[in-house]
Amino acid sequence: MNTDMDKGAQVLKLLGDRTRLTMMKILESQDCCVCEFTAIFNLSQPAVSQHIRKLKDARLVTETRRGQWVFYSLNKDTEDYPLVRDILNHFPGQAGRLKELEQQGLRIFCD
Amino acid sequence: MNTDMDKGAQVLKLLGDRTRLTMMKILESQDCCVCEFTAIFNLSQPAVSQHIRKLKDARLVTETRRGQWVFYSLNKDTEDYPLVRDILNHFPGQAGRLKELEQQGLRIFCD
DNA sequence: TCATCATATAAGAATATACTTATATATTCA
DNA sequence: TGAATATATAAGTATATTCTTATATGATGA
Numbered sequence: 001m002n003t004d005m006d007k008g009a010q011v012l013k014l015l016g017d018r019t020r021l022t023m024m025k026i027l028e029s030q031d032c033c034v035c036e037f038t039a040i041f042n043l044s045q046p047a048v049s050q051h052i053r054k055l056k057d058a059r060l061v062t063e064t065r066r067g068q069w070v071f072y073s074l075n076k077d078t079e080d081y082p083l084v085r086d087i088l089n090h091f092p093g094q095a096g097r098l099k100e101l102e103q104q105g106l107r108i109f110c111d
Numbered sequence: 112m113n114t115d116m117d118k119g120a121q122v123l124k125l126l127g128d129r130t131r132l133t134m135m136k137i138l139e140s141q142d143c144c145v146c147e148f149t150a151i152f153n154l155s156q157p158a159v160s161q162h163i164r165k166l167k168d169a170r171l172v173t174e175t176r177r178g179q180w181v182f183y184s185l186n187k188d189t190e191d192y193p194l195v196r197d198i199l200n201h202f203p204g205q206a207g208r209l210k211e212l213e214q215q216g217l218r219i220f221c222d
Numbered sequence: 223t224c225a226t227c228a229t230a231t232a233a234g235a236a237t238a239t240a241c242t243t244a245t246a247t248a249t250t251c252a
Numbered sequence: 253t254g255a256a257t258a259t260a261t262a263a264g265t266a267t268a269t270t271c272t273t274a275t276a277t278g279a280t281g282a
Contacts, residue, residue, distance in 0.1 A: 003201045005136075006129055012198070013127030017270090018120045025116075034229060047271060049230055068228055068279055083201045087123070090114045090194045128240085145259060158241060160260055179249055179258055 003083055011080050014058055015087060019043065020051050024074065024084065025094045027061060032098070033069040039106045040097050060084060069108055114194055122191050125169055126198060130154065131162050135185065135195065136205045138172060143209070144180040150217045151208050171195060180219055 003011075015021050019041055026032055026040070037048045052072060055061045062075045075081065101107045114122075126132050130152055137143055137151070148159045163183060166172045173186045186192065212218045 005133055005202060008202055009127050009129045009132045011127075012123050012132065016120050016122075016124030016127040018117050019270095021120045021123065022116055035227090044272065045229070046231080046273085050270075053230080065279085070229065083198070086197045086201065087194070090197065091116060091119055130240090146257090154240095155242070156259070157243085157261080161240075164260080176249085181259065 003080065007080070008083065011058065011060070011083060012087075014054055014060065015084070017051070019048075020055060021091070022094055022097075023051065023055070024060065025088055025091050026097060027072060027074045028088050029093060029095050030098060031064075031071045031073045033071050033108055035069070036098070036101060036106065036108055039101055039104070114191065118191070119194060122169065122171070122194060123198075125165055125171065126195070128162070130159075131166060132202070133205055133208075134162065134166070135171065136199055136202050137208060138183060138185045139199050140204060140206045141209060142175075142182045142184045144182050144219055146180070147209070147212060147217065147219055150212055150215075 015024060022041070023032075023037060026037075034045065034048050034052065037043075037052070038045045041048065052061065056063060056072075058080075059075055059078050060080065061072045064071050064073065074084070076085075098107065126135060133152070134143075134148060137148075145156065145159055145163065148154075148163070149156045152159060163172065167174060167183075169191075170186055170189050171191065172183045175182050175184065185195070187196075209218065
């Protein structure tokens with residue numbers, strides 16, 4: 001509640017892009033790395049990195065390196081998260097996008 | 112629930128602007144006309160009209176002419192409204208902006 | 223160490239956005 | 253009808269956004 005108008009508008013602008021909105025919705029269900037997003041969206045790897053950079057700069061996502069890969073997660077520890085959560089709740093789950101990847105053998109599993 | 116990603120991203124992009132977001136929040140409490148918005152925001156009248164046009168084109172607001180003035184209202188009869196409502200709930204009320212206008216004698220009352 | 227894979231950054235181009243000023247349209251009222 | 257007021261549209265400009273390709277950085281494993 002009571003998010004500042006300017007900061008809030010900034011968050012909305014970031015989510016106001018089909019690619020970033022879908023990324024966030026995917027991250028809602030599972031962590032994901034750049035190469036997976038690159039396989040999901042019909043976009044170059046730099047384009048994906050640049051979208052993620054914006055989300056990261058706004059602290060909407062956090063990153064964790066796991067070996068060769070950098071995995072991204074929703075950042076639930078920010079004052080913007082309640083707004084983000086409420087927004088994402090209005091959109092259909094995107095787990096299917098990851099399922100497709102898995103069937104194509106493109107899903108990254110590591111531990 | 113289950114707003115289409117593309118349409119939803121478009122709505123978020125429209126709200127992802129300080130001016131339009133504040134307009135929508137103001138409209139949440141009362142209908143308003145262009146000249147009032149022009150007094151509230153430090154913007155030219157055409158700039159205000161152009162912002163409203165976008166909101167109107169997306170059917171987020173509706174217009175009603177009352178004599179000389181055109182009043183705008185939140186459109187609650189659209190599939191996007193639940194998303195809009197949930198978003199606006201995260202922001203502080205902007206009734207103060209209208210109160211200031213009233214004190215300056217700039218508030219439009221008609222009927 | 224060197225080749226490979228994943229990711230990030232830089233630079234440039236096409237397009238979109240948000241203003242401005244000038245002007246057109248619509249309504250009111252003397 | 254004609255002046256005044258409210259709003260919309262047009263045209264132009266500055267800046268922001270989102271891609272692309274080329275290249276740099278970082279980690280892995282033979």
